[in-house]
Amino acid sequence: MRGYADGMEFDAPYERLSDDAARTILASLWRLEPQALTRLDTERDDSFRVTTEGADYLLKVAHPADDPLFVNLQTAALSFAADESGLPLQRLLLTAEGDIEPVVDGRVARLLTWLPGEPDHPIDARLVGQTLGRLNDALSTFDHPAAHRDLVWDVARLDLVRDLQARFPSDEVAEVFARWDALDLSGLPRQVIHNDFHPGNVLTEGERITGILDFGDVVYTARVVDLAVALCYFGWDDELIAGFETAVPLRDDERAALPVLVAARYAQRILLNQLLGRYDPSTQLAALRDHLERIR
Secondary structure (H helix, E strand, O other), X not given: OOOOHHXXXXXXXXXXXXXXXXXXXXXXXXXXXXXXXXXXOOOXXXXXXXXXXXXXXXXXXXXXXXXXXXXXXXXXXXXXXXXXXXOOOOOEOXXXXXXXXXXXXXXXXXXXXXXXXEOOOOOOHHHHHHHHHHHHHHHHHOOOHHHOOOOOOOHHHHHHHOOHHHHXXXXXXXXXXXXXXXXXXXXXXXXXXXXXXXXXXXEEEOOEEEEEOOOOOOEEEEOHHHHHHXXXXXXXXXXXXXXXXXXXXXXXXXXXXXXXXXXXXXXXXXXXXXXXXXXXXXXXXXXXXXXXXXXX
């Protein structure tokens, strides 16, 4: 589980898995001899595209510090949503011994199907909303003990990054906290959500969505947070909201909270990415400023 803001180890260093070691894992556990192995750029694990004569796969080997229970949360949520929704989601492959999450040298390994398509491509906003709504609805009856966690990327727990305001002060972020503090989120419908629906996690081919990736930030929280996250990344769009509501009609209290929750996601990104030294915050501050002007 990710910790509180001052103690987070998002990018805790570790010895990366070599290509040879990955090939050994594939051969010993899944009896696969890949024709090609391509390392993917990921934040916190070792991931490889595995090309074989018959199909492509994704090998993921978790960070050594990742609790197997939280890896299982991702696996369980992904599998449940795939069964319930009919959406283009990855499937996990059992090892030759029938395991789904074998542990190799203290690290959980998983082999998943490879989905076609490319990330970060423009796509119809209503289709984005419909797809997220279907995923949100599919997860509405899912639960897992590890989902009930304090996650710094949960917009409904903006208080977890409050201490970062002093380190990275801005008037815009201060306004977001004032607005968030005035919200009463206690009565909003709650469930497990995907919590990271952005263009990099949505694969497309032409006008079709061909894949939804990355269940690493799954959490039990207010369900409307799922929509708030998407609106932060894709931009506020009434068509996206309307698409979402084809599967998950919003209550009046969710609709009222939504603009502030979108602003809260901007604030999270600004503070946490500054903590991680990822980028100059000026672009995101400008986007937050525009959003605040819209809702004042």
